[in-house]
Amino acid sequence: MxxxxxxxxxxxxxxxxxxxxxxxxxxxxxxxxxxxxxxxxxxxxxxxxxxxxxxxxxxxxxxxxxxxxxxxxxxxxxxxxxxxxxxxxxxxxxxxxxxxxxxxxxxxxxxxxxxxxxxxxxxxxxxxxxxxxxxxxxxxxxxxxxxxxxxxxxxxxxxxxxxxxxxxxxxxxxxxxxxxxxxxxxxLDGLDCRASNVSIEVRLPYGTEPFAIPADRAWAHEIHYFFCRLPRRYADGVRFGYDAIPCYVGSWVNDPAVADFFPQDHEIRRFTSKYQYINHNGPGPADKTGLTPGDRDALEHAFGQSPADRPTALCLTPTTPVQRAVLEHLQAGNHWSLDYSGQAIWDYSPSPRRTA
Structure with missing residues (x-):
């Protein structure tokens, strides 16, 4: 050396x-x-x-x-x-x-x-x-x-x-x-929650099935109170009564196309139905590999992989209903959206459980 x-x-x-x-x-x-x-x-x-x-x-x-x-x-x-x-x-x-x-x-x-x-x-x-x-x-x-x-x-x-x-x-x-x-x-509860300086972002890691925690307001508050432990306030500048702290889930499961593959009582649709707001931006343009951020999120969440490009992704072998849905949507020439949905937390006062 x-x-x-x-x-x-x-x-x-x-x-x-x-x-x-x-x-x-x-x-x-x-x-x-x-x-x-x-x-x-x-x-x-x-x-x-x-x-x-x-x-x-x-x-x-x-x-x-x-x-x-x-x-x-x-x-x-x-x-x-x-x-x-x-x-x-x-x-x-x-x-x-x-x-x-x-x-x-x-x-x-x-x-x-x-x-x-x-x-x-x-x-x-x-x-x-x-x-x-x-x-x-x-x-x-x-x-x-x-x-x-x-x-x-x-x-x-x-x-x-x-x-x-x-x-x-x-x-x-x-x-x-x-x-x-x-x-x-x-x-937290099987979901990956990240505090920025102004919001809480929740992502679904590989294999998040079933969705045991509903994305309701009480759940969002639990996450918020956890992050009140941070040594540096993650919600600096939020004015009580005027602004809200968004606790949002960024995931392919928010794409309206999910309804084409799963019935209304499916756990994924029950999970997304609890949101207070939802923001559908569409899939946007694919990158040079032929995949959008939503495509990659869906593939990693369902298959635990990040394929090099779209042709490689289309060669994956699905074995679960979620994997089949992800792949069939892509095989039909479509893309998945990485949409953001969640809850607005208006009350950001400390919880009695706050320890730091």
Whole structure:
């Protein structure tokens, strides 16, 4: 492994790893990230295996993650330079709703490049757990939320296995996993709930069946009161009696086309019928892969995969009614919409259950 000086800059790191111009903005942003006294540490051996299992990382990936961790934590290497600063950026955003420098894929740089973002999350687990402790988040909610990381790794693995390809699909770090490691997204009653500074967004993870929790106002208030624990108010500027905090579900299940496949008493339609408002924007244009965001949401929720493109998606084999509905709609030449529906929370006063 090539070594670099402790004072190395972003250009030297790129040169050492053979990174191109597409990595300039990312590495220069990391160069500007202050690195504190706390080092980026990842457990080893059985402790690492136990942590990966607790985070739901597939067993098939754990050996490669351990190999990548060994290389990335070696001081004086360009990988450690990247890891240390990525962890520092995660720690700086703890409890906040702020973006991080976007990371281009490092698929051509072996296991260490493939798993770098996941390694940074592993190093930040103690920091997230400490944040959860200050908010008295129950242990089962804390670990279930952190397990979203492994679930997204599993989506990537299923996608690769189904396609039989080595082209790595994008890892949804910025829009899905990052809020988990900022203490902003939580697995609550089987649903993934994220607090931004002005709203609560709810998403349906893979395999959310049946929908045990109705999307009614009481449920929305329970989620809201949970997020009142945040150290930084997520609803700054909301004026009681004038504005409302939206608690909304963004999902393909809000598409009116769902009614073409399921009867009115089906659990999905019962779930969506409880909304106070619904916003149908239509599917919008597909990207260069031939899929819309709604298509991808439906495919990941139903199949646990993120196919490379529309032709690959159409080759999937459905085995459940939900999978058949998702695929039949696409096979008919249609797209799924990613519509938003939910509840307006007018009363944002603290709940008696509030603990922080």
């Amino acid at each position: 090539m070594t670099i000086k402790d004072s190395a800059n972003a250009a030297e790191v790129r040169a050492a790893l053979g990174l191109g111009e597409e990595h300039r903005e990312w590495t220069e942003a990391l160069e500007r990230t202050p690195v504190g006294a706390a080092v980026a540490e990842i457990p080893t051996g059985q402790q690492l295996a136990s942590l990966l299992t607790q985070l739901k990382v597939p067993a098939e990936d754990q050996a490669e993650v351990a190999e990548a961790a060994e290389k990335a934590t070696e001081p004086g290497t360009p990988w450690f330079w990247l890891l240390e600063r990525t962890v520092a950026a995660l720690r700086a955003g703890m409890g906040l709703d702020t973006p991080m420098p976007s990371r281009p894929l490092l698929t051509g740089h072996g296991p260490t490049g493939r798993w770098l973002t996941v390694l940074a999350c592993l190093a930040a687990v103690p920091d997230v757990r400490a944040l959860h402790a200050t908010m008295e988040v129950p242990d089962e909610v804390s670990w279930a939320s952190l397990g979203i990381l492994g679930e997204k790794v599993a989506v990537r693995r299923r996608t690769l296995e189904a396609e039989g390809a080595e082209v790595e699909p994008p890892f949804p770090f910025d829009d899905y996993v990052l809020p988990v490691f900022q203490g902003r997204r939580y697995r």
